[in-house]
Amino acid sequence: MNKSFLSLILAVAGWAVFHFGLFPIFTPAEPGMLINRYVYFLLFCFYLIIVNVGMKLKPAMALRALYVWMLGFYFYDHILSPHVPWTLFITYMMLWTIGTFLYISQDPVTFREFRAPIVKTIIGEYKLARIVAFSVLPVLVGWATYQSIYPSFAEPVELRTVHPAPPASTKVHGKTYMLEKISNPFRIDEQDNYKDSFPFLDADKQEYMKFVTEGGTIFFQNCHYCHGDQLNGLGMFAHAFNPTPANFIDPGTIAMLQESFLFWRVSKGGPGLPNESTPWSSAMPPWEEHLTTDEIWKVILFEYWYTGWHPRTFDDESAVGE
Amino acid sequence: MINKMKTGKKLIFLLALMVSFLLVGTASAGIPDPVKQDLLEKGKKVYFKRCVWCHGVEGGGDGPSADRLFTRPRNFIPGTFKIRVTDSGQLPTDNDLIKTVKNGLPGSAMPAWGEFLKEDEIQAVVQFVKSLVQDRDFNDEEDEEVELMEFGSNPWGTTGPYHLGIPQEAIDAGKEIFTKNKCFECHGGEGRGDGNPTMKDDWGFPILAADWQQCWNFRGSRRNHFDPFNVVRTISTGLNGTPMPNFREKITVEDRWKLAAFVNSLCPRKKIDKLTSKPIPDFLISSVYTEGDIVEKIDDPMWQSSDNDPLIIARSEEKAANPRRNYIALAGQITRGKRNFDPKVDNLWVSSRWNKDKGVYYLVEYHLRFLSSDAGFPDAVAIQWPAKLQDLFGAEKPYFIMGDSKKPVDVWRASFMPKDYNSTNAPKEEGYQLDVTVDEFNGRGFDALEPKETEPTVKVVDSIFHQGRVKILFHRALTTDGEMDVQIPPEQFIPISFFQWAGDDKEKDEHMAISTWYYTILEPPLPDSLYYMPPIMAVVFVGLQGWLVWMTKRTRKMYADGKVKRDDLPF
Missing domain, CATH: 1.10.760.10 (Cytochrome c-like domain)
Structure with missing residues (x-):
């Protein structure tokens, strides 16, 4: 019994040293082959084994089971990174608990050994343990009941379609455009030829860069408040809106859309969205109210040039079929 | 006073020299980090792709965006930089500028570039920015000096x-x-x-x-x-x-x-x-159920809560049951009509109490440095609700800027002028009383607002402007007779949003600050079962424990009496 107690003290003290002393060292900003959290965890496991085997402590079975279970808990809660969602965490811990019981009941001897202190507590051979356990547990049950009855409210979760299906045609400034037919009138050349050209500097020399500069000017007078100076959807007003503004750097936005889709979204804004895209809370203005058709196309040209993405295009002919 | 420094630079230099002799060890003097010429070409490329839009072609802080920004972008030409570790009036170190580029300048349009640009790009663009400075010279070892301050x-x-x-x-x-x-x-x-x-x-x-x-x-x-x-x-x-x-x-x-x-x-x-x-905004405004009387005084203990998140700093005993102050983010209304690119207020704090007899109270607070003294442009703040809550299906809501033709909104607006106020007054300990007028209107679009013709139902029961903070306490009954009034049901998530007009900035109509849709819920009173169920469960558990002891002892006794044979495994 005394040796078990010594084992427990060594385990707790060892954990404290590892967790508060070594863990920060093993989790630098850029982990290496040896200095990483998993190596740290292995070291801690080795520590436990070496201390208990090396000092021949032979802790009680119940204590050993506790070590095994806690190691699992520590691993899933602290070591495994990024942390798994809590539903998955509970599933893992249930499996780990079953595993711990397998370890306990590997043969009848270990099982009885595990059971012995529990039985002794129940029948009162360990007097103090019985008093503590039998008075604390009902209080815990009462507290858990209180917690589960106490009403709590979380804001409702709302899902929305980010890129809804576009209409076949849209009417902007009195003119009807078939979205499948139109292309950007200012895309007069291959975008990649202007990777190393610069707005303002080359605007006089290259017509394409003149359009990009004009588009950028409009962007930085109107759009950056939400979509950000970096076009990453983190403008100075972005945090106030929900849904948050689109991030054009992300491969899931303008990189997978056609320019005509952008033309429709920019012209019609939030109010032009279908219901599944929550038009009532989108802060995107119907830009036809503020910009001319040409200005809208130039902004679109700029957004692709700045991010380096290429707009999706229609294939001339279907690849399958015949 | 600082921009005059150029002419008196020699004097300052001497003075600084003397001071640094006096304060040996408290600060270290030296020359500015010279411009690294070899990085300029690369820095120019970064600048003309990323920075020119605000800071301008020559670094004059006059890029296309500048006129619509408050705070304006920095003008690099005079070499005046705010965030430094050097003495007043002196040039910054390279490290100062690099940190500014990496972390941005919160509260302004300058974003953090640390995660966007590569380290070498940031190093280079900082050198290019230094080369845009015309009135000062980072390479001037004789006239320029930097003294690193001791912190x-x-x-x-x-x-x-x-x-x-x-x-x-x-x-x-x-x-x-x-x-x-x-x-x-x-x-x-x-x-x-x-x-x-x-x-x-x-x-x-x-x-x-x-x-x-x-x-x-x-x-x-x-x-x-x-x-x-x-x-x-x-x-x-x-x-x-x-x-x-x-x-x-x-x-x-x-x-x-x-x-x-x-x-x-x-x-x-x-x-x-x-x-x-x-x-991070608090997207759910919980209205706390309040037994008995709800005091209609803002300075009553009932309405005192700390702005701290109770999860970070626990609340004191006496305030524990008070409603949380919810942080509501505001932005300029830059979507429709006359747009507001430089709102003066970017957040509100809202807390609420309710009960069936007294109705519902919303305390709206916000920081505003100076109020209007022009009666044509009073300050104002408003709460927006869906007017026809019962007609909304699922997550559906009216358009967040004053509703739309199909889904009207109900807006409660408090407009106010402070009494005996002048923005140049010295801080006044007891604050300023407000002349408040409440108007209720329905919106079917920002350009289709209709004042209600029914009897007014919303009241502002208390208000104050105190040390740069406005506090307005709204009150209304849960239900009204008005056809176009929101009827507020308890225990339901109800969309709610806020508008704010700064009179000092000549804000009016849709030229305002705005929030997105939040939710509010009138929390039900705590159920009685909360008080009797926990003891019952605890007593039941004690019974279980007794049964367990009895069972275990019985088994032991059966072993002892030899009624049941124990297996003879070694242990």
Whole structure:
């Protein structure tokens, strides 16, 4: 019994040293082959084994089971990174608990050994343990009941379609455009030829860069408040809106859309969205109210040039079929 | 005063030299980091792709976006940089500029570039920015000098993100230093930046003192918003180009930390979104069920709650049951009609109580440095509801800017003018009473507002403007007779949003600040089962324990009596 107690003290003290002393060292900003959290965890496991085997402590079975279970808990809660969602965490811990019981009941001897202190507590051979356990547990049950009855409210979760299906045609400034037919009138050349050209500097020399500069000017007078100076959807007003503004750097936005889709979204804004895209809370203005058709196309040209993405295009002919 | 420094530079230089002889060991003097010519070509490429849009072709702070921004982009030409570790009026170090580019300037349009540009790009663009400075010369070893200020170190060893645990004595001592040095003359009596409406920067543009209760907007906070070091640096170096001087002669380094502790103690501890450097909004406004009377006085203990997130700083015993103050983010209304690119208010704090007899109360508070004195443009704040809550299906809501043709909104607006007020008045301890008028209207679009013709139902029961903070307490019954009034059901999630107009900024109609849709819920009273179920469960469990003991003992007895044979495994 005394040796078990010594084992427990060594385990707790060892954990404290590892967790508060070594863990920060093993989790630098850029982990290496040896200095990483998993190596740290292995070291801690080795520590436990070496201390208990090396000092021949032979802790009680119940204590050993506790070590095994806690190691699992520590691993899933602290070591495994990024942390798994809590539903998955509970599933893992249930499996780990079953595993711990397998370890306990590997043969009848270990099982009885595990059971012995529990039985002794129940029948009162360990007097103090019985008093503590039998008075604390009902209080815990009462507290858990209180917690589960106490009403709590979380804001409702709302899902929305980010890129809804576009209409076949849209009417902007009195003119009807078939979205499948139109292309950007200012895309007069291959975008990649202007990777190393610069707005303002080359605007006089290259017509394409003149359009990009004009588009950028409009962007930085109107759009950056939400979509950000970096076009990453983190403008100075972005945090106030929900849904948050689109991030054009992300491969899931303008990189997978056609320019005509952008033309429709920019012209019609939030109010032009279908219901599944929550038009009532989108802060995107119907830009036809503020910009001319040409200005809208130039902004679109700029957004692709700045991010380096290429707009999706229609294939001339279907690849399958015949 | 700082931009005159060029002519008197020699004098300053001599003075600085003398001071540095006097204060050997407190500061180190040297020459500015020269411009690294080999990086200019690369830096120019970065600048003309990323920076030119705000800072302009020649670095004059006059890019296309400049006129619609408040704070305006920096004009690099005079070499005036705010966030430095060097003495007032001096050029910054390379490291100062690199940190500014990496972390951005919260509260302004300057974003953090640290995660966007590569390290070598940032190094290069900083050199290019230095080459845009015309009035000063980073390479001038004779006339330019930089003296790195001595900041000491955090005497309490507190750590981020919230820097809690600074002793109250230090904070109180800081408050005395605040009073002694008259910081309130610009920053206001409670630090909301409401001291002086007439300040100008070196270029003659109007400039406002920092609001210490919104430290996430401190330009030099380097995304570590609650760190007192940021304040120590500003007190030690001043902010070049602004009326903020340094206090290196007036306040010792030790006292600067205490003052910083006081300044930072005013800033509510909220969880800050790392990406936007703003507090994360509280999207659910829970209205607390209140038994009996709800006091219609803002300064009643019933309405006192701290702005701190109770999960970060636990609430005191007597305030534990008070409603939480919810942080509501506002932005300029830049979507429809006349757009507001530079709103004066970017957040509201809302708390609420209700019961069936008294109805529902919403306390709306916000920081505003100066109120309007022009009756044609009164200050105003409004709560927006769906007018026909019962007709909405699922997550459906009216358009968040004053509704739409199919789904109207119900708006409660309080417009107010302060009594006996002039924005240049000295801070007034007891605050200003407000002349409030409430109007209710329905919106079917920002350009289709209809004042209600039914009897008014919404009242503002108390209001005050105190040390740069407006507080308005709205009241209404849960249900009304009005066809176009929102009928507020308990225990349901109800969309709610807010508008705010700053009269001082001539804001009117759709030229306003706006929030997105939030939710509010009238929380039900605590169920009675909360009081009897836990003991019942505990007693039942005690019974179970007794049964377990009895069973185990019985088994033991059966072994002892030989009625049941035990297996003979070794143990």
